[in-house]
Amino acid sequence: MSKSVDLFVHPSNTLTLLELLEMNGMTVQYNCRSGFCGVCRLVVNDLSKVDGDCEKRGMDNSVLSCCAVPNDSLEVFMSGDLSGNLLYKR
Ligand code: FES
Known part of the structure; x- marks a missing residue:
């Protein structure tokens, strides 16, 4: 089973995906928050x-x-x- 969320982002956004998801009431697993551990890896529909x-x-x-x-x-x-990365509404 997969879960997905549509995230609406302004083109001038400077926040990370993790920060945006948290601001929108989502919980994402994380550890270092600096690009080393890989725990926060998520799939998106378009890398561009x-x-x-x-x-x-x-x-x-x-x-x-x-x-x-x-x-x-x-x-x-x-x-x-990426089953370890549970994404859900609080
Ligand atoms: S929380 Fe993103 S790489 Fe560690």
């Missing part, structure tokens, strides 16, 4: 809508949510490979 360090992007459209900075609205979801 996310700025940030390309080395932190996965081949499966995944990004480290603590480093990725969305520049447009996007869908964020989890797959079977």
Whole structure:
């Protein structure tokens, strides 16, 4: 089972994906919040809508949510490979 959320983002956004999700009442697993542990990795529908360090992007459209900075609205979801990253409404 996969869960997804549509995140509405202003083009001038400077907040990370993790910060935006938290501001919208979502809980995402995290640890270091600085791009080292990988715990916060989430899949998005379009990598072109996310700025940030390309080395932190996965081949499966995944990004480290603590480093990725969305520049447009996007869908964020989890797959079977990322089952540890539960995303849910509080
Ligand atoms: S929380 Fe550790 S890489 Fe994002």
